[in-house]
Amino acid sequence: MSNLLDMIAEMPTLRPMNFLTPGMRYMLIGTFLFSLGSLSVKLAGIRVPTSEILFVRGIIGVVLCWYILRKAGIGVFGTRKFVLLMRGFLGFASMLAEFYTIVHLPLADALVLLFSHPIVVALLGWLVLRERVSKGGMVAVLISLAGVAVVCRPGFLFGTGSAMDPFLLGVALLAVLLTSLAILTVRSLAKTEHPAVVMFYPPLFIAMLAPLFSSDWVMPSLTEWCMILGVAVFMNAGQYYMTRGYAIESAAKICGISCLEIVFAVVWGFMFLGEIPDVWTVLGGSLIVFGTLILGKSGQTRPAPAQKD
Structure with a gap:
């Protein structure tokens, strides 16, 4: 599976993207695939419960990560099991909330806010890990x-509901x-664990816990099955490409590529859902993208020096 994904990224048909670095190309492919996964969530979720969509995504994710780990000859469960379990639960909870939002x-x-x-x-990172935020980073925040x-327009700021x-x-x-x-x-886990081990825990928790959050599952139609499988395939493949991108390229160079997910969302929403974003969404989304770009260019955060006892 991983060899096939690498071959796709290096196909000659991608020559028009030669002005991009390899890491930027991986991020562009991953961002595009994630946007298709979000569209699939939206279309499948018209009738299929969120937890049911999430369950299928989790099962396929477990199989993919198990295959990668087995091929690499690495143990599935890792060494820092408590932190890995926390990673798994947070991955499940965040994805459940994300899918519901989408x-x-x-x-x-949805994607403007999630972004x-x-x-x-x-x-x-500043509050918990004692990382320093540069002046540019504070401006970005x-x-x-x-x-x-601007996107949310709360009443206490805008004077309306x-x-x-x-x-x-x-x-x-x-x-x-x-x-x-x-x-x-x-x-934290990246310092000690194989990336595929870190990736394994969220889908494992999803596969175990998603069935507990719904009692009204339905039998999907053929079209809905295609959408649900699209969620699993597009998002798992997108995660793979984004991981490859971050592994070989600085965040400052590729964060601008990831901003394109919002643009893709606008296009898919217009083409397939008849959704036309209003001026507030466009303005707020532009500010979020601009802030994210500044955050990337400023180097995000710098570790604080060690404190003397």
């Missing part, structure tokens, strides 16, 4: 938070927080 909000609005997680990662406020259902907005923001916490665990 299903119930317009696709562009604000780099800002929360920077803030949590403020710009992106302003973008989130929120443009979004408060419950859906709460789920979206919870997804952002959980995703950010999951990323922090990955940053």
Whole structure:
């Protein structure tokens, strides 16, 4: 499977992208695949419960990670089991909230909000890991938070009722927080664990826990099965390519590529769902993307020097 994905990334048909570095090409492919996965979630979720979609994605993810680990001759369960279990639970919880957000909000609005997680990662890195945020990083945080406020338009700032259902907005923001916490665990585990081991735990937790969160599963139609399998294939493949991209390229160079997921969401929403984002979504999304780019160019965060006892 991994050899096939590598061959796709190096196909001659990608020659028009020769101006991009290999890491940027991997990120572009991964971003495109993730956008297709989000569209598949949206289409399948019209009738199929979120937890059912998530369950299939988890089963396929477990099989893929098991295959990679077996081929590499590496143990499945890793060494830092408590942190890996935490990673698995956070991955499950964040993905459940993300899928629910994508299903119930317009696709562009959902991804604009979910895309604000780099800002929360920077803030949590400062608060939890004692990482210093540069001046440029602080400016990026403020710009992106302003973008989130523009998309949400809370009444206490805009003088009117929120443009979004408060419950859906709460789920979206919870997804952002959980995703950010999951990323922090990955940053910690990357020092000691094989990437495929870290990737194995979220789908394992998804496969075990997703059935507990729904009692109204349905038998999907053939079209819905295609959409559900599309979620699993596109998102797992997208994760693979993004991981390859981050492994060989600096975040500053490829964060701009990942911003294209919002653009793809607007295009797919218009083409397949008849969704046209309003001026607030466009303005807020632009601020979030701009802030993310500044955050990447500023080097995000720098580790704080060790404190003397």
